[in-house]
Amino acid sequence: MTGLAEFLDELVADVDAVFLFSPGTSRYESLSEEANVVVVSPDNDVDAESFVELPLEFDDLTERVRFGIEGAVENGYVEDQAEIACVAEVFDDGLDTVTRVRADQFEQSGVYDLFANSRAEPSVIRDVLEVVVELGKKGQKGKPVGALFVVGDAGKVMNKSRPLSYNPFEKSHVHVGDPIVNVMLKEFSRLDGAFVISDGGKIVSAYRYLEPAAEGVDIPKGLGARHMAAGAITRDTTAIAIVLSESDGMVRAFKSGELVLELDPEEY
């Protein structure tokens, strides 16, 4: 077994920082004595100084690591050339995995930026993303549906769009994350047009036809009109857009006219 132990020693030799995913208090304390530990998890249970909040339970380790690195670099916890050892949980059985990665291994995708530096509150974005992922998994009555949510900067978005029909959310005060809302949004997802959600999570309107200027929007070719509209509205306003594709079932997020996040609902 010495060979394996040696290999592990080599793996973690000279790292600049340790990323701890789903930490326990004792583990955190013993590690933080000798290394620069960054905690990446949904809650800061251990009161770590360097902490990156994980807004989603990324099942894929690569996505989790990518998010953690982008967050840590953004917050200045590590240099963007740093060598990082990641200690994570993959098989639901406590910390069971160690990987080594360079911080500049990934192209900056802006996924951390999407959550942390958007107008809307991170919890609102997370709630919307959760609704969309669930919608993508189950569809509407078993059939795949498409949907477009524009989150944040609602006043401006409303001024750059027009109603396709009566707004079902008029005079209502529902917020994403309210318990009944998932069902409601699922029912309304058969309507055409976009959902508009404010910074604080209030569902302002459904049935909106977005009318942004589409010039200069750079999104991958092959995506449909819904994605184009999403990309364009985020270029024109400071909102972000989350799209569920009807044709391939993927969830994509746009910010400033660019695709920043692409995930498969089936993996969550």
Place this chain on the structure above:
Amino acid sequence: MQLDVVEPLRDALSEDVAFTLAITILVAGVFAAYAVWRWTGEAFRRTGLDEVVEGTTFERTAQRFNTSTKGVVAFLFAASVYGLAVLLAFNLVEVLEVDVFWPRVAELLPQVMIAIFAIIIGLILGDKAHLYVQERLRSVKLPEASVLPDLVKYSIFYIAALIALAQIGVATTALIVLLAAYAFGIVLLGAVALKDLLAAGAAGLYLLFTEPYVIGDEVRIDERRGIVQEVDIFVTRVEANGEEYIIPNQRVFQSGIVRIRDSE
């Protein structure tokens, strides 16, 4: 009380029969007490009180004496049932100076029980409130804020002690005056401190119910013109050219609001 029932019964029975009856009552009392003890444990488990008291100081103290909150409460119930049986039996056979002594005990017993329960419930409630407030304030990284949970906890302890003392007939007038002064202080300070928030909240309720303007409307409040981005219960956010005005809702009422239609 039950003693009135016993009196004619005693007169009607011979001494031997009374003695046998008393023994029977004592034995039945043991079973009844046991049944009550079991039943309390069961009730605790069913209503989920078990989890509620989990981890409170009272529970931990009880555990140090090799029992639990459930055990203490069940024991109290059982003891009172058995005490009642003993009382009844003694009364039947006239062992002691029953007429003078026992009625007083019979009167005091329920009061003491209630007092003890008030203390137990107060201790648990205080602890729970402490935890709850602490949890809510966890995100507020302010050392001064840690006084609040303790304040809540001891306030509840104080009220529980007051109820218990009043129950067993100790003069508590001075303590109640103190409590009144304390409550008055809190209400007064609260009213002064929260005056603006209350005004904003009241105005906010009106705005939320009637929606004179909604997100996306262009409005002017006090020379500030822009697009409404968010209306919540306390403030309205209006944005114009990258400047976001956060306007307390009572301003909307005091100075009115101009909705701008057809700016084109």
